[in-house]
Amino acid sequence: MSFPLALDVADLSKKYGDRMALSHANFEVPMGSICGFVGPNGSGKTTTIRMLLGLITPTTGSGHVLGESITEPEKYLPNVGAMIEGPAFYPALTGEQNLTVLAKLGGFDTGRIQGLLDLVDLGDRGDSKYKTYSLGMKQRLGIAAALLPNPKLLILDEPTNGLDPAGIQEVRALLRKLADNGTTVFVSSHLLSEIEMISDYLVMLRLGQVIFSGKTSELLAKQQPVIVAKPENRSDLEKLVKIATSAGHTATIIDESVHVTGESEFSAKFNKAAFEAGIVLASLTPVRASLEDTFFEMTGE
Amino acid sequence: MWNVFRAELTKLKRPSLSLSTIAAVAFVTSLTTSLLFLLVDSPEGNGERGVRIGRDVLALPSGVTISFSNAAGLLGIVALCIFAAQTAQEYTYGTLRNLLVRQPSRMKILIGKLGSMKLFAIAMVTFSALLAVSLSYLFAGVKNIPTQAWGTQDAQIAVIQTFINVLLATIGFGIFGMILGLLFRSPISAISIGVIWNLIIEGLLSIFVTNIDRYFPGQLLSIVATGGNERISYQYALFTSYGFLLAGLAIVAILFKRRDVAN
Secondary structure (H helix, E strand, O other), X not given: OOOOXXXXXXXXXXXXXXXXXXXXXXXXXXXXXXXXXXXXXXXXXXXXXXXXXXOOOOOEEEEEEOOEEOOOHHXXXXXXXXXXXXXXXXXXXXXXHHHHXXXXXXXXXXXXXXXXXXXXXXXXXXXXXXXXXXXXXXXXXXXXXXXXXOOOEEEEEOOOOXXXXXXXXXXXXXXXXXXXXXXXXXXXXXXXXXXXXXXXXEEEEEOOEEEEEEEHHHHHHHOOOEEEEEXXXXXXXXXXXXXXXXXXXOEEEEOOEEEEEOOOOHHHHHHHHHHHOOOXXXXXXXXXOOHHHHHHHHHOO | OHHHHHHHHHHHOOHHHHHHHHHHXXXXXXXXXXXXXHOOOOOOOOOHHHOOOOHHHHOOOOHHHHHHHHOHHHHHHHHXXXXXXXXXXXXXXXXXXXXXXXXXXXXXXXXXXXXXXHHHHHHHHHHHHHHHHHHHHHHHHHOOOOOHHXXXXXXXXXXXXXXXXXXXXXXXXXXXXXXXXXXXOOHHHHHHHHHHHHHHHHHHHHHHOOOHHHHXXXXXXXXXXXXXXXXXXXXXXXXXXXXXXXXXXXXXXHHHHHOOOOO
16 A cells, blocks of 8 residues: 555464464554444454554564554554543542543643543533443543544544444544544444444454455445345236346345345336336335445355 | 653542541551550550550650551551552453553553552551551550650650651552552452461461461561561561562562453
């Protein structure tokens, strides 16, 4: 790649005993992008993030964060904000005190704390003890903590866990705003629909292996669009399949509909052919494959 | 390292910890001082393990410091619990990963943490010393023990020496707690093992096995607090106990530096 990279991982592996948590991972994340890091639970997302943050040592391979080797985390971590595996704070301290601990530790300006609490909608609860927070509030405090260093790279592990729909929308908008201002966002999630909405770049993991890394649009473009036709009369399903296959398309019956692979332009021709054959269609819908469909197709799950 | 020190102080200053520590220190200091003076005429003794400390000894310049040095063992247990909890809770709360992201040098985390907890121990011992001396005057009046010698220069020197000895012992117990906290990564395990070891295992074995207390860090630290005794010198107790502790600290520091943070 010719553009600067925020993350660059080569042949990275982590083995715990006989279990390979991450196997020879290779991926790159361009600067300024929102990169979704997706995969089912146990696929190695958190292990990878921990290696990127210097918390665990790779078994083999190498990686660079903001151009610095992951063997020297002190060189890049001052510019990285992170929330790993959910928020973790001291229950007996208030939200503000928890952020003060981390700000002092990193040598950051404690004057930013109130602004960050306001940003994540905790401005009026900063003086409440962390143990009194709801899951969504804890999550938002975690995001505020990650933003303390005014990071060039923000690494968030499942940031929307526990948030209500409005909260999820706010986080999505916040991440987009940060990316627009030049922050690279590396966000892991198992909620593929969420990632599809915000990410312009994707790294997909399955069973500790990277199965895709690249632009989200490129991945989705690889998927053939489908036209879903539902006849009024169930007995017309076979006739519809014949019409589609005679036009050179693949068609399958799923439930009470026929799924025909083809661009949406074929819809009109297909509709006309069905009408000429005396078939009345109850609905005809062109459908583009979602990230979730793509993921399941790629993983065979 | 300074940043870690400042961050740790924010945690140590929280009211729940500060107030409970003040209460614990006040309790153990009041207990040892009141027992020392109020049982001065008791045939069962008024000191550790039934030792009798008479009116004549209490009237000496060093008499004002005896209750304070008697409290050292229990102050040490309080310090052990605090140091162990403050260290191990980073694992149970999962906050260690936050600390290491903000300060990747694990040695700086360890040294900064230890430094802040030492400051906390200094505050604790100072409070105990002030309370012990005040209560000593109060109970001496109640039991008609002469206190003229307590205002002399010899008494001032004795107070300073005892303060240093008790502080060294208390910090030593705290370091023991920190070692256990890093080793077991759970406050409950670290505190229970530390307390059982010091109060029961070391205490019992020292009663039944002659001279075994020469090799027990907890027993040696208690001897440091009292300035040595007829069997074990102050120097031996200080260097041997701190030798054990520094070796233990070095081992857990290596573990802490190398161990993956996977929780």
